[in-house]
Amino acid sequence: MDWSLVMLLAVGCYGYKAGGVLASKKIKLSEERERLLNYVAPAVLSGLIITQTFENEGQLYVGAPAAGLVAGALAAYLKAPFPLVLAIAAAATALVRLL
Amino acid sequence: MFNRVQAFWSQSHKRDGFALGLAVGTFGITFGVLANAAGISDLMAVVLSLFVFTGASQFAAVGVVNAGGEPLTALGTALLLGARNGVYGLSVGRILPVGKFKRLLGAQLVIDESVAVSSLQLDDRDAREAFWVTGLSVFIFWNLGTVVGVLLGDVVGDPRTWGLDAAFPAGFFALLMPHLRSQEKRQSALWGALIALAAIPILPSGLPVIASVGGVFIAAFASSLRRRRS
Structure with a gap:
């Protein structure tokens, strides 16, 4: 990561917030548009889960990170707090790597 | 002092907001640790938390960098995830103060938590107070947590030994969970x-x-x- 990326992230993410707040008096989103925007986060989050678990140099692969994901997802499903979910996922991956 | 603390604590919307911020602080710690594991400098991680200040986007950008992805991919995913804050801004902008400076300052606090607690209130005054208390509390503890996290990360050593480099997908799953309802x-x-x-x-x-x-x-x-x- 370099500073230009940090800056673009900051400008972009603040831009949404400020843009929304400043436009709130003039714009009212249609229900349809608002619903579409609400669908974006779940789609992209699951895209991140898939690519970061099952992609290796442009190829599909199943390895230690998959074990981490299964263990962590199970912990999250059982309502474990966030840091514990991460710790369990990390530990499961490290364990599989050791084997 | 004690009376003021008691008065603050007796108002549930302020209490909830404060407690939520405290909980988000632990997210901040994990963000610092994982940013460190992804090879991002301590200063960059702290600057991200101060100026980007929206958890899912920060985790996404750092996760993509950790996985060896392109900066454009990191930016693209983070911006896709941050778009919902624009929608939040449209709804919460209605209850923010009129002054432009305060509105622009408050805009940085437009995130999942502050909007959620604020939208639960029945009248505008409570909604506004809930927004500021939750937003400020999350901001303070998220950033304190990040500092603690990067320092902790420095102590941990090689993240691969602990599998920390592979913790991101599980983290994204935890962030995805509330959406699955x-x-x-x-x-x-x-x-x-x-x-x-x-x-x-x-x-x-x-x-x-x-x-x-x-x-x-x-x-x-x-x-x-x-x-x-x-």
């Missing part, structure tokens, strides 16, 4: 995952995660079909 969002998540999976062998690295946003349109199409039928 709604049927439409569940479908959007499912289609996003399938598109990404199908795209991995076909598209150049970095694009599959961006392509997953296509899940939005399939989910919307399916839901409009269902509504037409009923």
Whole structure:
């Protein structure tokens, strides 16, 4: 990561917030548009889960990170707090790597 | 002092906001640790938390960098995830103060938590107070947590030994969980995952995660079909 990326992230993410707040008096989103925007986060989050678990140099692969994901997802499903979910996922991956 | 603390604590919307911020502080710690594991400098991690200040986008950008992805992919995914804050801004802008300076300052606090607690209030005054208390409390503890996290990360040593480099997907799953309660969002998540999976062998690295946003349109199409039928 370099500073230009940090800056673009900051400008972009603040831009949404400020843009929304400043436009709130003039714009009212249609229900349809608002619903579409609400669908974006779940789609992209699951895209991140898939690519970061099952992609290796442009190829599909199943390895230690998959074990981490299964263990962590199970912990999250059982309502474990966030840091514990991460710790369990990390530990499961490290364990599989050791084997 | 004690009376003021007691008065603050007796108002549930302020108490909830404060407690939520405290809980988010632990997220901040994990963000610092993982940013460190991804090889991002301590200063950059701290600057991200101060100026980007929206958890999912920060985790996404750092996660992509950790996985060896392109900066453009990191930016693209983070901006896709940050878009919902624009929608929040549209709804919460109504209750923010009139002065432009305060509005622009408050805008930085427009995130999941502050909007959630604020939208639960019945009148505008409580909603406004809940927004500021929650937003400021999350801001303070998220940033304190980040500092603690990067310092902790420095002590941990090689992240691969602990599997920390592979903790991101589970973290994204935890962030995804609350969305899975709604049927439409569940479908959007499912289609996003399938598109990404199908795209991995076909598209150049970095694009599959961006392509997953296509899940939005399939989910919307399916839901409009269902509504037409009923």
